[in-house]
Structures are given as C-alpha cells and as structure tokens.
Amino acid sequence: MSTATSARAEASVWQRIGWFLKRALLMELSIYASIGRFVARRPAIGPGARGFGFHRPVMTILMIFIVLSAVEIPIFDLIVHRWPAVRITLLVLGIWGLTWMFGLLCSYLMRPHTVGPDGIRVRAGLETDIALSWDDIASVARGLRVDESKSPKIVETDASRTLMLRVNNETDLEIELERPTIVRLPGHGAAGGEQAVTAVRIWVDDPVAFMDEVRKYI
Structure with missing residues (x-):
C-alpha cells in the first residue's frame, strides 16, 4: 500500500471518528434540550401548528427501562459501597443512564409531528426532523403497514422511493410528495445524509385527528 493510500485511509478513519463524536454530542444535547422543554412545558410546535404524538407503541418499554434504571442505582450502590472508586463510577453511570432514558422519553413527548400553516413536520428519534x-x-x-424488523429505512421500487419512519416496525400514514424531494437524515452512507424521496411513511398515535388537521390545508 502506498504512502498516499495509507494517509487517505487514516484520514478517513479520523473523519469517521469525528462524525461519530459530533453526532454523539448532538444527541446528548438533544436529550437535555428535551428535558428542558418538558420542564418548561414547551413542546417543539410552531406558531399556529398542532402536534401529534407518536410515542404510544414505545411508551410501556420506555417506562420499564426508566424504572429499572432507577431501581438499579441503589442496588448497585449497596453492593459496591465498600469500594469508593467503583461506587462513584457506577453511581455516575447510573445517573447518566437514567437521565438519558428520561430524556429519550421527553424527546418523544416534546418533539411531536406537527401540522400547521407551513406544512407537515415529521420527526423520529432524537435526530430526524423533516419539514415538508x-x-x-x-x-x-x-394505511397501516407492518414491516419486518431491521427493514431498510428507504424502500425503493421502480416508481417510488419511500422514507420509512417506523415506530415498532409500524407506520399508519403515507405522505406522497409532488416530486422527488431532498430530505436530510442522520448519519452517513446509503441511508444517511441528503436523500431524495418521493414519499414518507410515519406512525401517528391518532391518525384520524391528524387527517382532520391536514384537511384544513389541502
């Protein structure tokens, strides 16, 4: 392998590490921003818009993880209280994990899909936020659709390219676009960065109310 090739490979590795660290930092900040919105009771809903949750299918499992995270902190503290260094380390990790899980729950509650005068805003996880x-x-x-686990995020056919923002492998609404539209997705590679799509499928907890709101504009 030539020196130039080795240098490019090393640069590529460091670039990927940089992307990973930047993404991790942004996700961490999003967690705390969601907690702040929850405390202030200020969901991310634009002027004149209405929010629609998509958290119902994952609410139970999130609550279970939050409770388990809270319970394990005093249990581990009791087990390792004789070793201060281990005790402090596990305590910090436990509190961080509990905060992260609570922040993830807050992100579902505080970052809903929205329908308003400017259009539809669809969201997923901590990072995806697409304005249409x-x-x-x-x-x-x-239209309910249930896909297999680990199905691709973008489904392509001869005539369409659909972005699937599933919750528990399910979607129940399809937004068909007038033309191939560029959307920005988290990450890099085949399913990240800027992608041209012709439709977006999402999960909404109350699709009837969502459609009623959409009919006010189209």
Whole structure:
C-alpha cells in the first residue's frame, strides 16, 4: 500500500471518528434540550401548528427501562459501597443512564409531528426532523403497514422511493410528495445524509385527528 493510500485511509478513519463524536454530542444535547422543554412545558410546535404524538407503541418499554434504571442505582450502590472508586463510577453511570432514558422519553413527548400553516413536520428519534411544505405534498392517506424488523429505512421500487419512519416496525400514514424531494437524515452512507424521496411513511398515535388537521390545508 502506498504512502498516499495509507494517509487517505487514516484520514478517513479520523473523519469517521469525528462524525461519530459530533453526532454523539448532538444527541446528548438533544436529550437535555428535551428535558428542558418538558420542564418548561414547551413542546417543539410552531406558531399556529398542532402536534401529534407518536410515542404510544414505545411508551410501556420506555417506562420499564426508566424504572429499572432507577431501581438499579441503589442496588448497585449497596453492593459496591465498600469500594469508593467503583461506587462513584457506577453511581455516575447510573445517573447518566437514567437521565438519558428520561430524556429519550421527553424527546418523544416534546418533539411531536406537527401540522400547521407551513406544512407537515415529521420527526423520529432524537435526530430526524423533516419539514415538508404544502407545495411539496401531493396527498396524505391512512394505511397501516407492518414491516419486518431491521427493514431498510428507504424502500425503493421502480416508481417510488419511500422514507420509512417506523415506530415498532409500524407506520399508519403515507405522505406522497409532488416530486422527488431532498430530505436530510442522520448519519452517513446509503441511508444517511441528503436523500431524495418521493414519499414518507410515519406512525401517528391518532391518525384520524391528524387527517382532520391536514384537511384544513389541502
């Protein structure tokens, strides 16, 4: 392998590490921002828009993880209280993990999908936040779809390229776009960065109310 090739490979490794660290930092900040919004009772909903949750399918499991995270802190503290260094380390990690799980729950509650005068805003996880204007949207329709676990995020056919923002492998609304539209997704590679899609499928806890709100604009 030539020196130039080795240098490029090393630069690529450091670039990937940099992307990973930046993404981890942004996710961490998003966690604390969501907790702040929860405390202030200020969900991320634009002026004149209405929010629609998508947390119902994962609420139970999130609550279980939060309770388990809270319970394990005093249990581990009791077990390792004779070793201060280990005790402090596990205490810090336990509190951080509990905070992270609570922040993840807050992100679901405080970052809903929205429908408003400017269009539809769809969200997923801590990072995905896609604004679709009414000029971009051709139609919105209900339709339950259940995919297998680890199905691709972008599903391609001869005539379409659909972004799947699943919750527990399910979606119940399809937003068809007027034309291939560029959306920015977290990460890099085949399913990250800027992607051109012709439709977006999402999960909404109350699709009937969502459709009622959409009909006010299209």
